[in-house]
Amino acid sequence: MESSLPPMMPARALSSEVSIAASTFSQTASLSSTPPTTVADESDAMDVDASIEIGDSIVASTKPADSHHQAPAEPQEIAQAAPQQLPTVQLPPAPTPTPAPITPSSTRSRRNLPTPVYNLAQLAGTAGHGKRRSKGDQVSNRKRGSAANQVAPVANAELDATNSTSGTTKSDIDRSARDQATNPSEVSETKDATPSKRIATRFSRQEKSETPTKKQQGISKKRSREDVENSVANTKMSRELRRLQDTDEFRKIEKPDTITTVWANGKYVENPDAGPSRKRVKITPRAPEVVAPEPEPAPAPKRRVKKWLDRGLYAGQETPNDPFSGLSAAEKKDLNKAPELLSIGEVNKTLPLPIYSGMRTLVQGRDFKLPFDICNPLPPGQPKPDDFKKITKNRFVGESAAYWKKNPHFGDYQSKCVCTKEDGCGESCQNRIMLYECDETNCNVGPELCQNRAFAKLQERTKAGGKYRVGVEVIKTDDRGYGIRANRCFEPNQIIMEYTGEIITEEECDRRMNEKYKDNKCYYLMSFDQNMIIDATTGSIARFVNHSCSPNCRMIKWIVSGQPRMALFAGDRPIMTGEELTYDYNFDPFSAKNVQKCLCGSPNCRGVLGPKPKEVKPPKPAKNSLTETVKKGVKAGKRKLKDAFDGIEDGPAKKQRVIKAAKGVAKGAAAVVKRGVSTISAGTKAVLGTKSATVRKSKTMVKTYSKTKIPAKRPATIRTSPRKPTARQSGSTIVAAGTGDKDPYEADSN
Numbered sequence: 069m070e071s072s073l074p075p076m077m078p079a080r081a082l083s084s085e086v087s088i089a090a091s092t093f094s095q096t097a098s099l100s101s102t103p104p105t106t107v108a109d110e111s112d113a114m115d116v117d118a119s120i121e122i123g124d125s126i127v128a129s130t131k132p133a134d135s136h137h138q139a140p141a142e143p144q145e146i147a148q149a150a151p152q153q154l155p156t157v158q159l160p161p162a163p164t165p166t167p168a169p170i171t172p173s174s175t176r177s178r179r180n181l182p183t184p185v186y187n188l189a190q191l192a193g194t195a196g197h198g199k200r201r202s203k204g205d206q207v208s209n210r211k212r213g214s215a216a217n218q219v220a221p222v223a224n225a226e227l228d229a230t231n232s233t234s235g236t237t238k239s240d241i242d243r244s245a246r247d248q249a250t251n252p253s254e255v256s257e258t259k260d261a262t263p264s265k266r267i268a269t270r271f272s273r274q275e276k277s278e279t280p281t282k283k284q285q286g287i288s289k290k291r292s293r294e295d296v297e298n299s300v301a302n303t304k305m306s307r308e309l310r311r312l313q314d315t316d317e318f319r320k321i322e323k324p325d326t327i328t329t330v331w332a333n334g335k336y337v338e339n340p341d342a343g344p345s346r347k348r349v350k351i352t353p354r355a356p357e358v359v360a361p362e363p364e365p366a367p368a369p370k371r372r373v374k375k376w377l378d379r380g381l382y383a384g385q386e387t388p389n390d391p392f393s394g395l396s397a398a399e400k401k402d403l404n405k406a407p408e409l410l411s412i413g414e415v416n417k418t419l420p421l422p423i424y425s426g427m428r429t430l431v432q433g434r435d436f437k438l439p440f441d442i443c444n445p446l447p448p449g450q451p452k453p454d455d456f457k458k459i460t461k462n463r464f465v466g467e468s469a470a471y472w473k474k475n476p477h478f479g480d481y482q483s484k485c486v487c488t489k490e491d492g493c494g495e496s497c498q499n500r501i502m503l504y505e506c507d508e509t510n511c512n513v514g515p516e517l518c519q520n521r522a523f524a525k526l527q528e529r530t531k532a533g534g535k536y537r538v539g540v541e542v543i544k545t546d547d548r549g550y551g552i553r554a555n556r557c558f559e560p561n562q563i564i565m566e567y568t569g570e571i572i573t574e575e576e577c578d579r580r581m582n583e584k585y586k587d588n589k590c591y592y593l594m595s596f597d598q599n600m601i602i603d604a605t606t607g608s609i610a611r612f613v614n615h616s617c618s619p620n621c622r623m624i625k626w627i628v629s630g631q632p633r634m635a636l637f638a639g640d641r642p643i644m645t646g647e648e649l650t651y652d653y654n655f656d657p658f659s660a661k662n663v664q665k666c667l668c669g670s671p672n673c674r675g676v677l678g679p680k681p682k683e684v685k686p687p688k689p690a691k692n693s694l695t696e697t698v699k700k701g702v703k704a705g706k707r708k709l710k711d712a713f714d715g716i717e718d719g720p721a722k723k724q725r726v727i728k729a730a731k732g733v734a735k736g737a738a739a740v741v742k743r744g745v746s747t748i749s750a751g752t753k754a755v756l757g758t759k760s761a762t763v764r765k766s767k768t769m770v771k772t773y774s775k776t777k778i779p780a781k782r783p784a785t786i787r788t789s790p791r792k793p794t795a796r797q798s799g800s801t802i803v804a805a806g807t808g809d810k811d812p813y814e815a816d817s818n
């Protein structure tokens with residue numbers, strides 16, 4: 069039978085014309101396709117159909133009863149072809165692309181051809197994929213590629229022909245042809261004849277229809293993995309395998325097993341099946357996947373109510389002192405509004421009070437800086453002053469001690485002040501006004517609350533030692549020799565350091581100037597008290613404090629335990645860390661030749677180291693004249709003393725008022741006293757108890773200060789010999805500081 073077939077007939081046995089005629093029933097599936105709009109399109113479409121509708125044409129020829137499948141114009145042509153070929157129809161084992169012979173039907177008129185349509189499946193190249201299985205599709209009942217399906221081609225054709233009457237489509241026939249090609253004996257031939265490289269069906273329609281693909285060959289047995297791998301190397305690989313080409317498994321690269329850990333509820337589960345154990349479970353990828361137990365739903369977090377601090381840090385704590393003491397009515401009113409002072413019931417003791425009065429800081433506020441030794445210490449290797457012998461206590465030299473003993477200070481300072489604990493020996497303390505430091509013999513308040521013990525505090529501070537406690541250090545200035553600067557902060561009027569040295573008489577001073585210091589370029593002689601002079605050539609470092617016309621300190625003499633002591637105090641404003649300390653020398657050069665240029669650099673610099681000129685002093689308003697100020701101070705003192713003597717009969721309100729009045733006046737009085745420390749005559753405090761004497765003595769003190777502070781004219785003789793300091797001179801007046809015709813700083817470098 070096979071020999072009766074024309075050599076290359078099977079696929080191309082029927083001409084394209086015949087297949088076109090037969091493709092009429094393919095229209096039924098393609099009616100919805102868009103018809104070509106041009107002649108070229110039409111011919112293309114026809115070509116497409118012609119190349120794939122071979123089976124259909126065969127079926128059409130075997131279905132005379134099916135009017136749909138008959139070509140109405142040329143029934144005899146088909147009838148001629150069909151009887152010849154039907155018995156011997158056998159699809160080619162190796163569909164080699166061969167030009168189709170021209171059959172008589174190819175000459176058929178095109179007019180009779182049905183309207184060509186596109187076959188979308190063919191255009192998309194998916195026609196060979198077979199039909200989808202769907203409801204009522206007979207294809208779904210057929211096993212693809214199975215050996216049992218290898219039926220004889222003729223029987224197959226017959227069967228298909230039969231099926232065609234019951235709705236079998238051309239693709240079934242086509243598939244049967246493919247099944248035929250799966251015969252193993254033919255596969256080898258196919259392999260030889262078919263290029264190993266897969267050609268896209270879209271671009272090789274001809275070949276596709278004639279050359280069965282691997283799918284069409286229908287590998288009869290189920291391919292094992294090995295087969296697949298082997299076939300990959302030899303034959304063209306499937307699309308799936310090509311996708312796996314990059315994988316390690318495909319390349320047979322072995323990798324260590326993946327260790328999977330299981331976590332549940334935030335904890336590591338070593339063996340989720342066997343319960344908790346310490347050993348790690350190594351789970352290979354092939355092991356059944358262990359599903360972590362569902363974490364228990366966490367309890368809903370409690371909604372936290374945020375607490376806000378509605379008052380200050382120390383609100384509600386007990387205050388050690390009455391913050392209202394010494395305040396004016398307006399200040400009290402303001403303070404009353406402070407939330408810290410509002411009653412909040414229970415006392416909050418969670419946080420400790422600050423070491424110093426936190427309330428005071430809260431109310432008054434205070435600037436601050438980091439301690440100097442923390443933020444800007446002097447670098448090591450600072451130059452040290454030569455020939456400086458330090459003593460920390462005054463030393464009476466010569467006859468000075470004998471003179472001093474005759475001084476009535478000894479008896480005066482022992483009178484007790486009348487301060488109360490609330491006052492704390494503040495501005496209104498009589499001892500303070502007279503520049504007597506309180507101690508156990510003359511203080512009515514006691515060491516805990518007394519605030520008039522500056523020298524005692526200084527001693528405590530320096531005794532403990534340390535740069536910060538001492539608070540001062542010697543520096544070398546650019547143009548004024550050595551100087552002193554603060555390495556901590558100081559409050560207004562706070563004691564800074566004591567000016568100590570040798571206390572000498574005027575005669576001794578003359579002798580030293582003419583003999584001992586005759587070649588010196590710098591003198592450290594300061595008038596002190598009662599014809600006495602402090603010579604700090606041997607003394608404390610306070611001697612290095614330079615002069616300024618706008619000083620930040622004052623040099624004030626105090627009587628401490630009946631002994632005169634000079635100290636440097638901060639001025640009316642606080643001193644910040646790093647500031648150079650200065651005071652006004654009120655310099656007495658004794659001679660015009662001794663006048664030195666002032667290099668303090670302040671805006672109101674007087675230009676020379678000399679006494680304050682008269683015009684510098686601000687005009688004294690008549691109302692607030694010094695006399696008036698002292699008068700008020702004494703009056704306040706009188707009232708206070710009267711209260712003290714008569715017994716405190718008034719209530720706290722009255723007492724507060726008295727103290728307040730005294731406070732304002734005391735400030736002025738204290739200032740006056742400070743300016744004329746050396747003019748405070750002996751016995752001033754003793755007369756405080758008697759009304760008339762107090763006023764008289766105060767007047768004397770002021771007059772003495774104003775008259776003698778700055779001598780109008782100096783005797784010419786002072787040029788070569790230092791002028792004798794008198795008891796009426798200010799204690800802070802430098803009595804001799806150099807000869808003037810020599811540079812004092814050359815001496816420092818020598």
Ligand SMILES: C[S@@+](CC[C@H](N)C(=O)[O-])C[C@H]1O[C@@H](n2cnc3c(N)ncnc32)[C@H](O)[C@@H]1O
Pocket residue numbers: 548549550551590591592611612613614615616664665666667668677805806812816
């Ligand atoms: C008591 S000493 C001060 C310490 C001095 N700078 C030293 O190096 O020893 C006073 C002398 O310092 C110098 N001096 C102090 N303040 C000065 C100033 N503002 N302008 C110029 N010289 C000043 C003057 O030579 C003065 O005679």
